[in-house]
Amino acid sequence: MLAVRDVAVTLGSQPALHGVSAALERGHVTAICGPNGAGKSTLLSVFAGLIRPDCGDVLFDGCALKHVAAPARARAIGYLPQSGDIAWDVSVGNLVALGRLPHGDAAGGGQAAIAWAMAALDLDAMASRPVSRLSGGERARALLARVLAGEPDWILADEPLAALDLAHQLALLARLREAARDGAGVVLVLHDLALARNCADRVLVLEGGKVAADGPPQEALSESVIARVWGVEARWLGEPGHWALSTRA
Numbered sequence: 429m430l431a432v433r434d435v436a437v438t439l440g441s442q443p444a445l446h447g448v449s450a451a452l453e454r455g456h457v458t459a460i461c462g463p464n465g466a467g468k469s470t471l472l473s474v475f476a477g478l479i480r481p482d483c484g485d486v487l488f489d490g491c492a493l494k495h496v497a498a499p500a501r502a503r504a505i506g507y508l509p510q511s512g513d514i515a516w517d518v519s520v521g522n523l524v525a526l527g528r529l530p531h532g533d534a535a536g537g538g539q540a541a542i543a544w545a546m547a548a549l550d551l552d553a554m555a556s557r558p559v560s561r562l563s564g565g566e567r568a569r570a571l572l573a574r575v576l577a578g579e580p581d582w583i584l585a586d587e588p589l590a591a592l593d594l595a596h597q598l599a600l601l602a603r604l605r606e607a608a609r610d611g612a613g614v615v616l617v618l619h620d621l622a623l624a625r626n627c628a629d630r631v632l633v634l635e636g637g638k639v640a641a642d643g644p645p646q647e648a649l650s651e652s653v654i655a656r657v658w659g660v661e662a663r664w665l666g667e668p669g670h671w672a673l674s675t676r677a
């Protein structure tokens with residue numbers, strides 16, 4: 429389990445999170461939603477152990493996350509940030525192989541995981557291409573493949589679908605669902621509320637650094653929550669698994 433208890437974070441002089449508590453379980457897909465600036469990326473970074481909260485606890489399987497050794501944490505938690513910056517101009521294949529760094533087996537037993545991740549993100553045809561020569565969406569797929577190649581227990585991804593075309597979005601969602609079925613915890617920051625409702629088991633809605641709703645998608649993303657948190661009059665149309673959000677400008 430990955431949990432935060434009464435967490436507060438200040439960034440600059442502003443509180444980004446205050447009094448946030450949530451416990452996430454492996455085997456589930458959790459979506460974190462909310463308006464711009466609500467604290468979604470900050471919370472994901474806290475779960476990844478990259479931001480230490482000013483107060484409150486971050487727990488990993490019942491232990492304080494800060495006491496989990498860095499190599500074990502790197503093996504357990506795969507984190508994809510919102511920005512797609514890549515420090516070195518390596519090939520796509522080498523970038524994805526970096527996902528095995530915490531395991532130290534890129535040239536050995538990790539080959540199968542690297543091959544699986546390359547195929548899952550449809551990258552085989554561009555394995556030897558330098559990442560500087562990729563489109564934005566291709567770069568996003570390569571970065572996701574690096575996370576998947578590490579076979580982490582937890583996949584924490586900030587807007588992983590934003591740059592992907594429809595077919596690659598659907599393929600990635602299927603892989604993430606598969607990972608959850610195999611026991612991984614999948615946590616996605618999503619702006620697309622229909623996607624969140626259709627693909628998540630649970631939705632955590634943040635507003636102004638606080639939890640505004642937390643529960644099954646149909647409750648946490650009800651029309652009344654959307655009106656209250658986003659200030660948008662919206663109506664759900666469709667059927668389970670295929671919901672669309674109709675909005676009035």
Ligand SMILES: Nc1ncnc2c1ncn2[C@@H]1O[C@H](COP(=O)(O)OP(=O)(O)OP(=O)(O)O)[C@@H](O)[C@H]1O
Pocket residue numbers: 439440441442443444462463464465466467468469470471
């Ligand atoms: N480096 C920073 N320094 C100061 N304030 C920051 C910094 N990064 C974020 N903030 C502020 O912290 C709050 C939460 O930011 P965060 O990035 O977590 O929001 P978000 O919900 O992910 O937003 P978005 O949907 O726009 O990506 C916002 O008010 C933001 O302006």
